[in-house]
Amino acid sequence: MQVTVWYFAGCPNWRTAGQRLRQAMDEVGRADVPIAFVPVETDAEAAALGFAGSPTFTVDGADLFDTAAAAGTLACRIYSTPAGLAGVPEVSDLVAALTRKMAS
Template identity: 40%
Template sequence: MIRDFHRAKGGALLLGAAGPGLTGPFGAYGAAVRDDGDMEIEVLLVDNCAHEKAAVAVLRRALDDAGLKKAAFTTRVIADQAEAERAGFTGSPTFLIDGRDPFADPDRPPGLACRMYRTADGGLAGVPDAAELRHALEVSAGLEPGPSPSPPRPGDLSGG
């Protein structure tokens, strides 16, 4: 279920349609429709996620800091284990950029759980650091990345 729309595109709501070459609710969505640097960005959540507002805020900040102020994103609730497995969802919130989780841990199985992210000082937070998310967005958009966030660390953690 798509929970929210976060931008108008061409005067119409962006409905989180599939992607280039795929079919959405209004027909084919071709690559020519996408703006320069435009990406499919989605925040996956469990229902009533305690970090939903923080996730949306950190994503908006990272997009703005990357110069992607017009970029759209959707939020989607993952309702059950089967949907978690189909989406590769390993905890709430999960950020997908063009269908890829930039914070993925290949050893973590899909499931309905809270997700924790390591902070630069080694602590834990319910959302990733804005600089790390900005860096992932810049790389995916083909932009010249700004200063790199802290050195790569082991993946984030999921908790119950």
């Protein structure tokens, strides 16, 4: 299982994203899986990757929250959470997305 947080340094949410993802991984019983942090540094790189914004969570290359078309630009990503729109999903949202991914 390859778990990645894609981010760009101009978006402050990626650090919190990593902490929440680690907690979610622990909750689904995958504390053994390392999380890679991959910076996206230019608009050209973002376009080539189909970068959906920072932070983007992928497992084995698939976006855990593939709810919108990829933006392909350096931008902060917005997630729908039970508390409203936020720059990072809640741990419970990550647990649900990981559980769906692991079941498929």
